[in-house]
Amino acid sequence: MQNNNLLSRFLGYVGFDTQSKPSAKHSPSSAGQMKLAEALQQELLALGLQDVKVSKHAVVTAYLPANRPELKRTIGLIAHLDTSPQCSGKNVQAEVIENYRGGDIALGVGEEFISPVYYPFLHQLVGQTLIVADGNTLLGADNKAGIAEIMTALEILQKDNLPHCHIRVAFTPDEEIGLGIQYFPLEDFPCDWAYTIDGGAVGELEYENFNAALAKVIIHGRAIHPGFAKGKMVNALTLACAFQQGLPAQEVPELTEGKEGFFHLDYFSGDVERVEMHYLIRDFDAEAFNARKTFLQNWAAEFNHQHKLRKPLELQISDNYRNMYDCVEKVPQAIEVADRAMRKAGITPNHQPIRGGTDGAFLAEKGLACPNIFTGGYNFHSKHELVSLQGMEKAVEVIVNLVQDQEM
Numbered sequence: 001m002q003n004n005n006l007l008s009r010f011l012g013y014v015g016f017d018t019q020s021k022p023s024a025k026h027s028p029s030s031a032g033q034m035k036l037a038e039a040l041q042q043e044l045l046a047l048g049l050q051d052v053k054v055s056k057h058a059v060v061t062a063y064l065p066a067n068r069p070e071l072k073r074t075i076g077l078i079a080h081l082d083t084s085p086q087c088s089g090k091n092v093q094a095e096v097i098e099n100y101r102g103g104d105i106a107l108g109v110g111e112e113f114i115s116p117v118y119y120p121f122l123h124q125l126v127g128q129t130l131i132v133a134d135g136n137t138l139l140g141a142d143n144k145a146g147i148a149e150i151m152t153a154l155e156i157l158q159k160d161n162l163p164h165c166h167i168r169v170a171f172t173p174d175e176e177i178g179l180g181i182q183y184f185p186l187e188d189f190p191c192d193w194a195y196t197i198d199g200g201a202v203g204e205l206e207y208e209n210f211n212a213a214l215a216k217v218i219i220h221g222r223a224i225h226p227g228f229a230k231g232k233m234v235n236a237l238t239l240a241c242a243f244q245q246g247l248p249a250q251e252v253p254e255l256t257e258g259k260e261g262f263f264h265l266d267y268f269s270g271d272v273e274r275v276e277m278h279y280l281i282r283d284f285d286a287e288a289f290n291a292r293k294t295f296l297q298n299w300a301a302e303f304n305h306q307h308k309l310r311k312p313l314e315l316q317i318s319d320n321y322r323n324m325y326d327c328v329e330k331v332p333q334a335i336e337v338a339d340r341a342m343r344k345a346g347i348t349p350n351h352q353p354i355r356g357g358t359d360g361a362f363l364a365e366k367g368l369a370c371p372n373i374f375t376g377g378y379n380f381h382s383k384h385e386l387v388s389l390q391g392m393e394k395a396v397e398v399i400v401n402l403v404q405d406q407e408m
């Protein structure tokens with residue numbers, strides 16, 4: 001499938017600086033997201049979609065009614081506008097490498113490079129057209145590749161008058177900081193199920209993700225001049241180290257993979273007087289997830305008992321998101337249709353658990369099954385981010401196949 005507009009679209013979108021700001025209280029967290037949202041609104045109107053809206057929170061929604069009476073389903077297609085706060089997305093200078101010959105790819109003036117030694121997946125991309133940034137910024141394939149793919153699929157359906165079911169489209173802000181989805185107008189987005197187009201390598205199909213919670217630990221000490229400290233000082237830093245030692249040392253992100261869960265000490269700050277520690281708790285299995293939370297509570301209680309702290313250690317656990325599989329398993333067609341759409345495009349589906357969360361996880365919690373489909377991109381949230389044009393074309397083909405699916 002040749003889509004000349006796919007590449008130019010993508011290159012247009014990465015020109016918008018839409019980096020989300022982690023400290024933000026309101027969405028959109030950056031002005032660039034609204035600018036991109038408005039540009040996408042114009043494009044959706046030009047493609048002939050209906051009910052094209054941009055909310056004050058920069059959520060773009062649109063509707064394309066089915067053009068055949070027998071195609072009764074409504075399928076949602078979702079991608080996010082923002083890019084990761086972890087790496088600049090300002091003044092992205094995309095470079096197109098045609099017919100990648102293998103070996104290192106120098107970025108920009110060449111101080112940064114992408115090597116198959118570190119990224120063995122590059123061997124599979126030999127001969128393809130790769131798009132990279134210049135080493136100063138991320139590329140923004142996460143998730144502008146997804147937006148470009150959805151738009152191009154819509155263009156193909158419209159131009160060639162291909163049969164398709166009802167389609168609802170949404171482009172959402174602030175996915176990377178987990179904020180934008182709160183403003184998702186679910187009541188105006190009635191779908192049988194939806195897909196986020198926000199995955200990685202060709203073939204990826206994801207519908208299971210972590211159950212996630214955040215644990216905040218506050219340890220109170222007592223500061224006093226070290227010269228007169230005997231019997232008086234309580235060093236919160238020492239206590240914090242002891243608390244950390246009580247957690248299972250093997251159950252950390254750097255030693256786990258697949259469906260293994262973990263405790264992750266993500267943030268640690270303080271002094272003798274007071275320490276704050278933030279842990280991420282993650283597990284695919286709901287029971288194991290609850291057991292992790294109970295473990296922390298028990299350890300906190302025991303710790304308080306052991307150390308006879310005058311002011312006890314405080315532990316606050318807050319749930320973040322849940323494994324979307326609880327919802328998706330009730331709508332197995334969402335996976336079957338995606339599988340068929342991929343096979344029709346000559347792709348072997350690769351069912352992967354997501355070691356993270358997606359907007360789909362939040363939507364699933366509200367009852368909308370929303371698996372995640374590949375974009376053809378790699379190394380997200382990094383200066384080494386890249387996307388394959390052939391991978392993007394495959395994603396377009398899969399989207400076109402999805403909305404044409406007729407088998408029940």
Ligand SMILES: [Zn+2]
Binds near residue numbers: 080143175198
């Ligand atoms: Zn993403």
